[in-house]
Amino acid sequence: MRTLKLTLSYDGTHYVGWQRQLNGPSIQQHLEEAFAPLCGDVPSVVGSGRTDAGVHALGQVASLRVSFDIPVVNVQRALNMRLPADIRVLDVEEAPDDFHAQFSATGKLYRYRIATTEVVSPFDRWFVWHAPEPKNVGAMRRAADVFVGRHDFASFQGRDSDAEDTVRTITRVDVRDTGRELVIDVEGDGFLRHMVRIIVGTLADVGVGHHAPDAMVAMLEARRRSAAGRTAPAAGLTLVAVHY
């Protein structure tokens, strides 16, 4: 048996998300079905974590155990021939036996794009949140700094989350203003369901003056979803990289 590590990019627009679901096509399902001719059966492929419906990936990572001995470069070609063009396998590598895309992950980098121009380019329409209201970027940066560190993010998880441990360490929340977009990079050791989208939605609330930057402290302490701001739309979010 070999363990393979796959790096994937996908345009999540037309999918219910990473994870197999009954209500529509998922990235995981397409990938598992693309493996079937190589494996002789539909294998189970593990992802580093779920991405929501409409969320994109530049560097999602998946792993699986296989018994075939096809070279990795041929595995990559065979998968890309079977996968739809909005899912691409960027790399296939041999990994240690105990490599597991989810449990071996030590961190993740997400990027969120907020289009601040009055008109959104047709080419960006599935990849940004259009929120043109003028924003105080300095206030957003001060609020962002509050999230950095080890905190209980119970207030910043979707209501249907079932995580028992809601403590995570965030190493970076950068807000970059390109003049046309606010690009927010969020990096940490792990993320709760909707956590990046709630952080971004809350930062946008701060930007338009709904909350002061130092209100983030009380939001974290409250440990309930209703204390934090809104959930930013899925389309603006991209999983950039998974660290191991």
Add this chain to the structure above:
Amino acid sequence: MRTLKLTLSYDGTHYVGWQRQLNGPSIQQHLEEAFAPLCGDVPSVVGSGRTDAGVHALGQVASLRVSFDIPVVNVQRALNMRLPADIRVLDVEEAPDDFHAQFSATGKLYRYRIATTEVVSPFDRWFVWHAPEPKNVGAMRRAADVFVGRHDFASFQGRDSDAEDTVRTITRVDVRDTGRELVIDVEGDGFLRHMVRIIVGTLADVGVGHHAPDAMVAMLEARRRSAAGRTAPAAGLTLVAVHY
């Protein structure tokens, strides 16, 4: 009566092209219908020229005569509220009475993207031609230089073209190699049907050694479509700007 000049960007993937046609939705039809509530009737909107099905625009220009006196900024907003998100009005200006998007145009800039990597990013899939075969970029540049100047481009027009005058002046054919893409900018005073796509297809043929760069001279002299190379796919092409 006022004359309005509109600058538009569109993702041409889901359209039969700029021009109204019976076999599917066009940019022109959407734009004319978006104007209807302002004009009281569906007006005729003139474009700088057709773009083919699947061809994109960063700066297509259109014009029309209107009798309403709504400020241009409100016209832009009203149009963008009615248009689908893959068509955006970037600018609306007052133009001289005799301005005509097609007849007043003095030149156009097109850009063509050839993806040369083995794997195409999901985010580029509708915007590039995937042609990963190794290419001699120096030979492509030498061939490109032959097109610059005033020439009869009868060999470089689609078979169904009905242009009487096939002489055009090309001011620039640049081939840029980004390592992942060949980006070809073609600028000139006007273009025949499919002309940019046939020039690009022929340059790609040169790149893989099917023709020598100096074969372009005989191709131009032949004045028949069969003398030139293939037609590059529509998806890689973008109308960048129209000059007046």
